[in-house]
Amino acid sequence: MSVAIHVHNVVKKYDSGKITIIPGLSVDIKNGEFFTLLGPSGCGKTTLLRMIAGFSSVEDGEIRFDDQVINEIPAYKRNIGMVFQNYAIFPHLTVKQNVEYGLKLRKLPKADVHKRTEEIMGVVQIDPYKERLPEKLSGGQQQRVALARAIVIRPNVLLMDEPLSNLDAKLRVDMRTAIRDIQKDVGITTVYVTHDQEEALAISDRIAVMKEGTIQQVGNPREIYTRPANTFVSSFIGHSNFFKGIIRFKGNEKRVVFQNGYSISMNNLVDDVTDGQNVIIAVRPEQFSIADTGLKATISKSTFLGQYINYEVTFQEEMTMDAGMSCEFVQDLGHANQFYDLHNQLYLAPKSEKINVFTEDGERSLIKGVKKYD
């Protein structure tokens, strides 16, 4: 029976309380949801996952599965399925024996063991190799075995820690689609850890973006990408070009003005912005269009990526947040009719309806709830 997971004010300390890794974190994960913890290395994703699993103690706060507090329940009684980066399957057992293992441990009747094993091997598509030893399987196939072994026991929750990071790029993409489909098929609450933002966007119902043991934002992939809560999320998920700017009121209209005087009208800024307020304007590489006037950019590098050309550009130093910052824009080859070489100069104009504006310290978004995106 799949459950909701409630994490309430949870604290993690190491070194007899001297180091605090998670200072008090709360998050609610819905029943049946594919929920991803995403953040840079060392931010505490694995620590949080291990606390949910019961492998790591909880110093303060509470973790509940539905209504049941599980803080003191040992890992083996939490009925959890886990999949790790290093597949953790038994090398001396065949695929079928690996999958059966957890069921036999639970002393299920033989007929049930057989039925459930066959069923799951079908779901994750490993039945053709069921008599093989793991060493005779590819990485992707081994990871399917690990997944089958984790879900065959019908756990309350499925926890996955960077399960794809040992696979090559193409297989990662295939496997993430497979994992997503299988998770929806069996409908089990899943917490997935990754530091790969593209993977998180592709696979998740919702994502929690973490930094230094705190959650910066929780939202569905589209919200996280299009409406990041602060500049950390904005630059961690995809690329953002940050410019210094200032808010100007012109009658009923609110504008953000770049340092070179170029301005764009914003119709969805929060009410508490003030005339003359310093802000940070975040423009995604794909949010620029080439124009006759706007921000003057010089091409410093161009990379052909098949469907797109990615350009690195420099703007006037005082316009960007820091002088060494790499700025980027992309040109969709399907629509572009002119291409640029090194040192070429051009004007880039941000498409204003999607631009995010943040407070000067980058901590808060100044755009308020825009619900519809094109």
Ligand SMILES: Nc1ncnc2c1ncn2[C@@H]1O[C@H](COP(=O)(O)OP(=O)(O)OP(=O)(O)O)[C@@H](O)[C@H]1O
């Ligand atoms: N047993 C431990 N004792 C002391 N510090 C620890 C211990 N385990 C983890 N840490 C520290 O806790 C922090 C969070 O680690 P954690 O493994 O949760 O990060 P992560 O976000 O999963 O990173 P990665 O993506 O690199 O796996 C790190 O700074 C790590 O050094």
